[in-house]
Amino acid sequence: MSSRSCGGAERPDEWILRGNHRDAWVFGASDPLSGHVAMLAEAKAFGALARAGHRPRRTLMYLSWDAEEPGLGGSTEWVETHAAEQLKRKAVAYINTDNIERGLLNIEGSHAFERLVTQAADDVLDPETGVSLAARLRGAWRVAASRPGASDTARARAKTAADRSQNLPLSPLGSGSDYASFICHLGISSLHFSFGGEGHSAGVYHSAYDTWEHYTRFDDPGLAYAGALAKLSGRVVLRLAQAELPPQRYSGFANLLATYLGEIKALTERKREEASVQRTLLKEDLYRLADDPRRPRGDPTPLSPVPWLNFAPLDNAIERLKVSALAFDAAVSAKGLDLSPATKAELFAMLAPLEQALTDDRGLPGRPWYRHLIYAPGRFTGYGSKTLPGVREAVEEERWSDAERQVLTTAEAIQAYASGVERARRLIVPDAFGDA
Ligand SMILES: [Zn+2]
16 A cells, blocks of 8 residues: 555644555556546646645545455555554545446445535536536436336436435445445445446456556547546545535435335335245145146245334434434534634534444444444445345344344444434534533
């Protein structure tokens, strides 16, 4: 790993971290250098600003990771080394990129940053259509959701996208690039940006054919999307570094948590229904009738009965967060600009580490290194994300006592997070009875 930092002029102990790996299986023109050149372009631009006398208010740290391909080695070692002393206290956010190619913007990360990302994506043009990245994405999502067989998630996203007053929803983070240690292990708010879907990197990914020649002919001729990436993540980095008020907004996150919990409840219901139907079929000996009598497969293994789980602690925690989020979002929009510089700075500092409240030091069942209770890669899905992973995977794998415990642990974390949002709101609008 190598890093360069530009110390903040006013708030040097608030760090904006920006990284991309530089190791590759072979030549790595696409993976990782297409993202790495964008990162270096940003660093170059910030260097020029610094030489011209414009130091950022907060510290920018540019991180070029080694050993990503064998298992996120460089970033993981660095995060573990600096976790307790530095990162938990100082990190505001980590912004990651990796391989990209022509195509649509893909945005993943901590939901509280949806407004920040949407505003940046409104300000950068898609190199080939000439409309903003955000406008193209909103259009593409709506078209995708209109096609036969579109998923519920795609339809919900299109509905949000159709309303220009709403932020672009971020996809939850799983794993597969260097953000994993920041978000999953420490609970540092993280973002990951890429472009894709219209290049031809799929067949050459991780092979000796991932070359400059192939990349500049087929994946991103003229490196136009690398330029767009630098403009997008550079804006996000700079706005985080310069912001007077915290950019976080919480209502979108609270609503998504309710959606995630709804999915888990529906999964539990489905399992209960399946087990009950199977019990009837077994009792009436119907599998024997459905079998080929000359080649019988026999009865299936009976599904275990699904207990009634008490999701109320999570329902209550999410409901409280919805209320706190709405109050904070409204207060910061209405009154934030009128606050004194000292209160603005206090507010920013208060919310920067708040995502860490969503972690549990004991970690997820069976994998204690993964501590975030909202986002994790699935135990069996590789890179794919599982939201509310402690509860969701316990239900999927029918570990019912783990499910009960994880409901409580996750609910406690969301309650603590809501308390943080409420403290921040009281800093803007003190309660009527004076408990500011
Ligand atoms: Zn990569």
